[in-house]
Amino acid sequence: MRSLLRATALLAAATALAACPVPAGATTHAAPxxxxxxxxxxxxxxxxxxxxxxxxxxxxxxxVHSQQLERPLQDWASRHRTDVVLRRVPAVWQGSPGERAQLGHARLYYTLERLDLVDRLQLTAFRSIREQREDLTTEDGAVSWALRQGVDAEVFREAYRSAEVGELTAGAAATFRRYEITELPSVVVRGRFRTSPSSAGGVDEMPAVLDRLVQQG
Incomplete structure (x- = not known):
């Protein structure tokens, strides 16, 4: 059964048929x-x-599950400022029909990161893309969106086009493979342990699991 769930998750991710690549039957995320x-x-x-x-x-x-985790994750990271470094990697499923859009979203994220705007605008980006269905996969679309959020358009465009952002965007797919990601959202602690909604029993349970993984060292 576990191998079937894993295969289903990979198929969903590769074909981009689902809103979020999660194992079949994981609607309630009840962990065994x-x-x-x-x-x-x-x-x-x-x-x-x-x-x-x-x-x-x-x-x-x-x-949707990544969006649901964002606020709890921000709160969790705030509580752990002294003992945890939080890093984010945007999804790029290489070879999938949605790869081009994913690369556009990844570039948007890394631009926000370069400008130190993630804490301020990450939830807004989720809402704009998921709920308002804005196309933020192109440079012009992303710059227009950023301008509406009070960000200087030229500053944003310069960061969007930067070599650093380009390199990070190009490397996102390889990072996903290295960390053996099959479900979103997932969080890997200390480079060794990975939790996700289906493992933890739901998005709301993930912060407590992260606490446990940080403490066990």
Missing amino acids: ADRAPYVALEHPQPVPESGRAEAVEFFWYDC
Whole structure:
């Protein structure tokens, strides 16, 4: 059954038929009572030697569960400013029909990150894309949107076109593969443990699982 759920999740992600690539039957995200609310990566990833734990969130602007996690994740990260570094990676499912749009959304995210606007505008980006169905996959669309949010258009455009943002956008798909992501949202802690709505038992349960993973070191 677990292998079937995994295959279904991958198929949904590859074909972009679902609003968010999650395992079949995960509507309620009820975690099996006999299973840990996280999984260990088969290939652990290196983490910065900063003295703080690293948490890496993988999300998609057109994913309802990613949107639902954003506020709890911001609150969680705020409580852990002294012991956790939060990093985000936008979804790019390489080879999928939606790859071009995903790359556009990834570039939008990395532009916000470069301008230190993620905390201020991440939820707005989710609402604009998911609820208002704005097309923010192009430079002109993203710049127009940013201008309406009070961001200087030329500053935003310069960041959008920067080599740094281009490199990060181009590398997002490879990062997804390295971290063995099959469901969104997912959060990997210390480069070793990954939790998600179906593992944790729901989006609301994820912060408590993240606390546990940070504490266990």
